[in-house]
Structures are given as structure tokens and as C-alpha cells.
Amino acid sequence: MRFKKLTIENYKSFQFPTEIHFPDGQNSKSIFLIGGMNGAGKTSIMEGINLCLYGGKVENLFRSINRKQLALGNAGVSFELEMEMDDASLLIVKRSWSAGVIDKPRAKDLIERLVVVRDGKRVSVQNKQIWQDFIRATIPPGITQFFFFDGEKIQEIAADDHSEVRLKSSLEAALGIEYINKLSSDLLYIKQEERKGFIEISDEDLEFKESELKLQKSKLSRLNKERDEIREDLESFKTQYEEAKKRFQANFNVEPETRDAIREIEKRRIQRTNRINQVESEIRNLCENYLPYSLLGSFFDGIKKQIDRERESAQSEAIKENAEKLARKIVRAVEEPEPIFNEPLSSEKMVVLEKRISALLSEGDSQNVSNKILNISDRDAVNIIQKIDYLENSDIFLLLPLLEEKRELQIEVNKMEATLQSGVKTDSEKEIFDELQSEMESCTTQIGRKTEQLRILEEDILTLDKKIKDIEIEIEKLYEKHNVSKVKADFINECDAIAGLLNQFIIRMRKNKVHLLQEKTFEMYKLLSTKSGLIKDITIDAKSFEIRISDRNGHEIKKSGLSAGEKEVFALSLLWGLAQTSEVKLPIIIDTPLSRLDSTHRDNIIRNYFPNAGEQVIILSTDTEIDNNYYRTLQSHLSGAASLEFNQQQELTTLKTGYFWEA
Template sequence: MKFNKLTIENYKSFQYPTAIDFPQSSEGKSIFLIGGMNGAGKTSIMEAINICLYGAKTDFLYKYINRKELAKGNAFVSFELELETDEHETILINRSWSAGATDSPKHKDLTEKLVVVKNGKRVSVQNKEMWQDYINATIPKGITQFFFFDGEKIQEIAADDHSEVRLKSSLEAALGIQYISRLSSDVLYLKQEERKGFVEITDEDITFKESELKKEQRKLTNKTQERDDLSEELERFKSDKEEAQTRFKAIFNLDPESSEVIKQKEKKRIQLSNKSNQLDNQIKNLTEQHLPWALAGKLFDDVKQQINLESQSKKQNAISENAVALAQKIVENFDTPEPITSAPLTASQKEKLHQRVLGLLQENKSADEVVKILNLSDRDTAKVLNKIEEIEQSDVLQLEDLIKEKSELDFEIRSIQASLETSGTTDSEKELFEELQSTIEGSNTQIGRLSVRLSNCNEELVHIENKIKEIELEIGKLYDKHNFSKEKVDFIEECDAIANLMTTYMVKLRKNKVHLLQEKTFEMYKMLSSKSGLIKDLEIDNKTYEITIRDKSGHTMRKSGLSAGEKEVFALSLLWGLAQTSQLNLPIIIDTPLSRLDSIHRDNIVNHYFPNAANQVIILSTDTEVDNNYFKNLEPHLTGAASLEFSQNNELTTVKEGYFWN
């Protein structure tokens, strides 16, 4: 696989769509050098490839959207990668995020859009997970750290004596061992799932289930007989009850009643009698307290009207009788203590005022003289009115309703008493009455008891019948399972055999892969090391991936015992050996790989590692790493070069063709 072109838009200092082409030689190899000063955007290129392939979280992307565009409200970022597969198919992946027309956009407003174009034709990406699975299968994310790496990754591997152990799962993924392990686990999972629904069926299992069926069938026969006996007994009691009821009606000309009904009637008679007695007492109290007054109830309205007329007349006459004195007093006080008018009234004016006031006061005199029949004082008037109100608010006026209610109660009591008395008068008739009543009541009791038992019996019958059906179905399934039980056993045994075979294969594959890894790693180390004779041999444990280094004397030495340059060279050799052993034809992208190395190691890496690292190598370097001299050594192997130019004033990165000096 090779990358053909990368386009970045609105990410960090790449404000405008910026494209970088990765040309190939006629032999299909590609070594492309990208130069840039610190902060110019070299790391952004590696990040852009990873984001385009695997996506990213919106909070991370939002933080690195170009600040100028984000200030304009343009919350948009886009990455596009064109690659060529080993099958010579061209795939273009465009992954972008946009907040749309949103005021003050936030990271949560970003929406991802994925476009995939295969061989010039856009394909459906409605199922993004499917395409992401395809990308992950083509370029596994877990192993890209060994193909896309920077100086920090080299340092991580170089600085720790046990870094390989910590990277075991990633190393196994890169070597292809992880897939065999997963396949083996999947086979064992299939076996476990098959076991969940599988029980080996024997002849004894079927015999046991058939004996269980016979037991339930016997229970069904016994329960059916019990139901028939109960039904027969129930019908007999119903017949006895019906016969007793017929005789009772023929002899006494009454419908028979149960003792419970008779008790209820007697209880009701007593209740009604008590209520009738209460009404009696209430009627007596009313007649004793208020009846004499109540007899005059029809005169109450006339009395109240006469009292009102006499009272009004009395008030009006009181004013008229004192009119002369009142008029004189008003005139005398007109000018006293001081005149109301500007000058005191004359005698003539006072006389006119006196006559006018006197006329007004005498207008209130009653035109018709009211005949005083009662002629009560104010105190006696209040007493009479209070007594009338007391009588009107008492229950005496309801006396008629109470008498009527008592009459109805007494009639109902007599009816109940009549129904409780037998028509027979002789002792023999009474004895027969009680005998028939007892027969009817006894039959009712037995009918109720037998009905409950019969209902329970029918429920048990339904339960037994359902149980028999379930067992019959189980027996049928047992016969079916019995036929392919051996097939299942064979399948499970085959799963075990396949899983064991894969385990054996995985052990051998790991051993061979690890052996090849140590050979390839040591091969590159000898080419890159300035002290190739320092290490005589190295060994990688095929279970733990622990690396053991031996010096020229055969003594074991720690990786931490190497110089800083030797450790980095060793880490770079391990990465190269891993790429060679994995047989994954992926591009290698290296960011600032030479910053911590001396000149000898740099010479070896430029002359031996870069040209042989992979079919496609993308190098991201500063001018002090691949300087003018190293560039001249590397230039014959290059298929192209570019420079990242960063404008401090505009905070903008642009791409220029050619390296710093060409």
C-alpha cells in the first residue's frame, strides 16, 4: 500500500486546502522528504493521516480548528487521503467535521461526514462502521505506531529495558499472531455456544421421560374418576333440594327461605321497631313542647305584620309630635354660636325658616292612623318575635311527616312479622315446616362444598393434561435430538481439535516470527550502529518478547547500558525488523528521527535505513537533521521533496515544492 496524496484544510496552521503529493519512482518505490522548522506543521501531517484513517473526538478537533477561521464562525475541518492498495485499487477517503450554520459553535455541534471514492466511483457510506472496519483491516490501528512514529516513540522504546514486554499485544498484532489467537478464541466460543444448547441424549433419558408420562396419565385417570363421583353427588343434593322446595310450596303456599334469610328478616324487624320507637318519642316531645304554639302557626305572619306597622307608626308620630319644639330649636341655633350667613337672620326670616322646618318634620306624620291592637313595648315586641322564630325553626312543623314515616314503618314491620309466621297452626305442621327448611339448608351447604371441590378438581385436571402435553413434546424433542446427538458430539470434538491445532500453530508461528524479528533487527542494527562489534548477538523471548543482548564476550547486558545514540539506533532497528517480519506493505512515516543522534549514527541512518525502510517512506525533518550534506546523500533515493513554510504574521503554513536548498 502507498499514499498518493494528502489534503488538509482548516487544521491548526493549515488554514486553506493544502495538498501534498507523494510521487513514486518507475520501480514503484517512494521516498519523500518534507522539511520544516519547528512549529511549521510536520507533526500535523502525521496527525492528519491518522485522523483521516480512524477519525477523532470532536473536543480534540474543535481545539485545533484554525483559529482565524473559527473566529469567523467557520467551525469546519477536513482531511483527505488518496491511497493505492496492493491490488492496485485507488481509494480516496475524505473525512470532515462541520458545525453548520450555528452561532457560537461548540465541539458538540460538530458532525462527522465520511466520503469514500473507490476507483473513481463514490461508494455508499451509510454504514460508516462497515467502512471503518475495512480501513482497520487494511491498516490496523494498533500497529500504526510501528509504521507512523516520531522521535518520542523511538525514545519510548529505547529508554525502557522492558518496553517490548509492554508492547506485547501490539507486537503480536503486527506479526499477525493476534489474528490466529483471536480465531482460536472464536472457535472455542463456537464450541461453548454449541454446548449451551446441547445435551447428549441416551436411551435411558427417553425411558425415564416415558415413565414420567405414564405416571401423569395414571394421575389423569384417577382425577377424572374423582370428578365424575363429585358430579354425581352434586346432582343428588340438587335433586333433594328441588324436591324439598316443591313440597314446601305445595303444603304452605310459600316460597321456602333459608334460615339465614329468616335471620336477616328478624334482624330487620328489630331494627325497624327500634326506629319506630324513636319516632314515637320524637313525636311526643314535639307535641309537649311546641304543639300549643304551633296551633297558632297560621297567625304568625299576621302578628309579625301588625307588630311592624305599629312600630313604624310609633316612630313617625314621635317625630311629628315634637315637630314644633324641634323646629324652634333649629331656628334658635342658626345664628349661635355664630351666624352661618354673612349677617344674622331677621325676625321675619326666622319665622319663615321656622315654618319651613316645621312643615318638613310634620310630613312624616302617618296619613292613616294605625289601629293599635297589640300596643307592645319594644321589649315585649322582641320577646314575641324571638318566640315565633324559635317555633318556626323547631321540628314541630315536620310533625305530619314524622307521623307518616312512622305509619310506613309500622306497616313494614307487620309485613315482616306475617312472613315469619307459618301458615300451620298444629305442632305437626310446624315440625314438617322445620324439617323441610332443614333439608333445603343442608342441601345448599353440600352443594356449595361440592361445587368448590369440583372446581378445584377441574383445575387439577387441566394442569395434568397440560403437563402430559409438555412431556409428550419433550419426548418428541428427545427422539429428534437423539438422532443428531452424535453429530453434535463430533462437531464439539472437531472444535477442540481445531483450537488445539491453532494453538500449536500459533506457538510455532510465534517462534518463527520472533526468530525472524531478532534476525532482521540485528541485521539493521549492524548497519546502523557506530559500534557494530559491541553487540555480538541478541535474543527475543518467543513468549514474553523480552530482549536479551549479549556483548562480544558473551555476557548479558541491559539495553540501558548502551549509549543514548546506540539505544535509539537499536529502537529504530527493532521497528525496521518488525516492519520486515510483519510482511505488511505499509508506508513508514518518520517525524524528526535524527535530532538526538551524533553524526556517525546519522550517516548510517541516512545511507542505510531511509533507502531500505519500506517501499514508501515519508520523512519529516528540520534543516538541522537532514542538513545540506545529508540531503545530498539522500537525494539520489528521493522521489520528491517539499518544504513547509510558516508565516509568523499570518500564522499560516504553506507547502513549497523542493527541500530547503533545492
């Protein structure tokens, strides 16, 4: 099969109908080179081919309609692909979407139209699904990934250190095993339909199991649809995150990975700010409870001394007031209860002694006489002294450490705020900074959430699939108990035998094709790799699909140990090997395959891969990938070249004949 012409109209920057002719080359091989700067529309060409062949979602198509034409009310997009088939017939597939003449068209208004022309005769496509099945059978979408790919596809495969699952699914797509599995499923369906005519032991049991099986399959279909939707959402959030990441790098020249450090600084800033608020609260509480009293702290010693002096003065006053009673009591103490002197005092002497003592007590101690400034009772004096002692031992003395802590915390917060504001000079930049940070944070959260939802759904699907298989086994056992006729029994046995043969065929074919795949992959790898002399063999396990690279001494070389360039070369060799193993003859379309490779690997790919990639090779490249020197190297193999020119003001892509410097 060869592509002859592609027409794109009103898709992205291809505003007007743009025809891209793919001329034939010499010796039944052709390499057509299309140059274009980034954003000029190279990827749109590959997308246009896929959309023309297989269709697409109207939501995505509506978003890709040329904006200027959409603003003018032209809500339509079309693709036309002209192909020469292997039987030399000419097939033209034209697929278009249009909303008609309506105001403010929306995605759901787009109506798809398919036209198929074979050898100049328009084919009826009333049943669009029949022709869609024909196109899918002719160009299986499962294997186009080995023929239509870009640099990102190569990098994706190169970065996958555990590619066994990917390789198994890719190989089965290349071998058409999915059709054999479909045949096995059809055989099982036919076998089950035949069994329904058997004499049943219990109609109720069969009906119950059949209804249960139908219900579980309906659930499985719903879960599969939900899983596909979550996968789309997950990819959308990943794309949104990468776009936000690129905008962040462009605006602030800082890797977004510093968000973790920024988030940690912000966390510490919030903690310090909260501590400042707590310290301020403690200071306020201390001031409210103790500060009014503590301001009198310098008077506390004087107050205590004054209380003591007034107490002593009060005692002296009391003695003076009761001097006669005390004097009499003292004199009586000389004689009672027993006389102190041998000779007892006379009444007259006792009176004289009482007067002297009374006079002495009445004079008092002049040193203990104090002015009554406070003039408080003993009870109040005790309360005041207790209050002073409590204040002197209270937390008020923590006030200075708290003030010092607040000052240090404030300095630390100021430094953190300065760090957070580094690179953000204006309010608008701060707003963009916060917006991008928030957007990436939201995307990360959604990615985690969708990933978890997908994991749970996958588990549910596996559980439900096992349950369905168990029910099918139960139904089979019920049917086996039927008293069947020999004809139907033989037919069922034949179905089982064919299914068994198909399974054996798949196993043997997979084994043979795996061997062919490793030979083809190694064949191209030796041409492209700078280390091909160090590598003895590449083997692929037919059961586990594990890839093993061994050196000349038989030692294994881990794929993860290869350089980034070697990994991409290996991925390119694997894609070529899969294309060769599929034995399907399709054009090879490669979009920007050399962007991350060094000069040596580029030389090998230019000299060895492109001329041998396939009978028809279409290369979409920038001027830095295939430059003047590489162009001269390829020139003898080229069947033609063209370039895409993008007018940024008009948002319009036009096709010019000849490569960049020839256009």
C-alpha cells in the same frame, strides 16, 4: 500500498486546503522529504493521515480546528488520503467533521462524514462501520506504530529498559494475533450458542450462571471504560505538568526539580516563623506575669533590710513598753524557784534592783531604733519576703535568652525569604512563580492519585477477569453434563480441536516470527550502530520476549549500558524489524528522527536506514536534522521534496515545492 496524495483543510495551522503529493521514485522505491521548522505543521501531517484512516475524538478535533476559521464560524475540518493499493486499484478516503451553520458551535455539534471512492466510483458507506472495518483490516491500526512514528516514539522505546511487555504486544499486533484470538473467541461463542440447545439438567442453574456471566462481563466492560478514561486523564496531567515545567524553565532559567529544595526551605521558614510566634508568646506571658514586679528588683535587698530593721525596732519598742513587768520578772527569777545567792535580797534591795533594770530596759538600744517606713505586720512582712524570693527564682530571667533566640530566628527567616525570592524580582514574577509551582504540585498530586486509581482498577479487572473465566468453566461443566446429540457433540469437539490448533499455530508462528524479528533487527542494527563490530548477536526469547545483546566473547551487554544514541539506534532497528516481520507493505513516515543522535549515527541512518526503510518513505525533518550535507547524500534517492512555511502573524502554514534552500 503507496500514498499518492494527502489533503488537509482547516486543521491547526493548515487553514486552507493543502495538497501534499507523494511522487513515485525510480526502481519502485521513493523517498519524499518534507522540511519544516518546529511548529510549522510536520506532526500535523502524520496526525492527518491517522485521523483520515481511523477517525478521532470530536473533543480533540474541535480543539484542533484552525482558530481564525473557527472565529469566523467555520467549525469544520477535513482530510483526504489517496492510496494505490497492492492490487493496483486506487482508493480515496475522505473523512470530515462539521458543525453546520450554528452560532457558538461546540465539540458535540461536530458530525462525522465518511466518503470512500474506489477506482473513480463512489462506494456506498451507509454502514460506516463496514468500511471502517475494511480500512482497519487493510491498514491495521495496531501495526501503524511501526510505520508511522516520530523521534519521541524512538526515545520512548529506547528509554524502556524492561520492554518485554511492549515487545510482546507489538509483535502480536504485527502478526495479527489479535484476529486469531478474536477467531478463538468467536469459536467459543459459537460453541456456547450450540450448547444452549442441549437437553439441560437444570434450566435454573444455567440461567443463573448465564445471567451471572452477563452481569460480570458488563462490570468488566464498565471497568475497562473507566480504566481508559483514567489513562486519558493521567496522560493529560502528565502533559500539563511537562508544559508547566517548560514554562518554569523558560521564565526562571531554573530546573523545576529545585522545587523540592524550595519546598524544604519553605518548610523550615514556616517552622522558624512558628517558633518566633511561640517565643513572642512566651515573652508576653513573662512580661504579663512577672515584669511589673521584676522592674523593682533593684529595691528587693533594701526592702528586706528595712523589714528586718523594722522588726528589730518593734521588738525594742515592745521591751520598753513592758520594762517594769520584765524587770520584776527578772528580779523574781533571782529568788525563784531557788535563790541564786547565799544571802537572800531584802524587799528594799529588790525594789531598787527592779527600778534599775526597768530604767535600763526603758532606755532600749538606740541602734535598733528605726523609722517605720513600711509599717507592716509580721504576716505581711512574711508574705512580701516570700514573694520576693519567688520572683528572684522565677522564669523572668529567661527573658534575655528568649529575646536573643528571637533575634537569631528572625535573621534566619530573613535569609530564607531572600533565598526563596532569588530570581523573582517583581510582584508579577512572584505571582507567575507561585502559580507555576502550584500548578506542578497539583499535577504531581493528580498524577499520583490517578496512578493509584489505575493500579486499583487493574487489580479489580484482573480479579473480575479471573471470576469470569471461572464462571465460564462452571458453565462448560454444566453443558458437559447434558445429554447431547452426536452431531452437536462432534461439532463442539471440532470447535475445541480448532481452538487447540489455533493456539498451537500462535505458539509456532510466534516462535518463527521472533526468530525472524531478531534477524531483521540485528541486520539493521549492524548497519546503523557504531559498535556493530563489538556485538555478535541479538536474541529474543520466544516465551519471555527478553532481549539479549551479546558481544564477540559471548558476554551479555545490558541495554541499560548502551549510550543514549545506541539505544535510539536499537529502537529504530527494532521498529524496522517489526515492520519487516509483519510483512505488511505500508509507507514509512518518520517525524524528526535525528534530533538526539550524534553525527556518526546520523550518517549511518542517512546512508543505510532511509534508503532501505521501505518502498515508500516520507521524512519530516528540520533544517538541522537533514542539513545541506545530508540532503546532498540523500538527493540521489529522493523522489521529491517540499517544505512547510509558517507565517506566525497569520498563523498559517503553506506548502512550497523543494527543500528549505530550494523552495
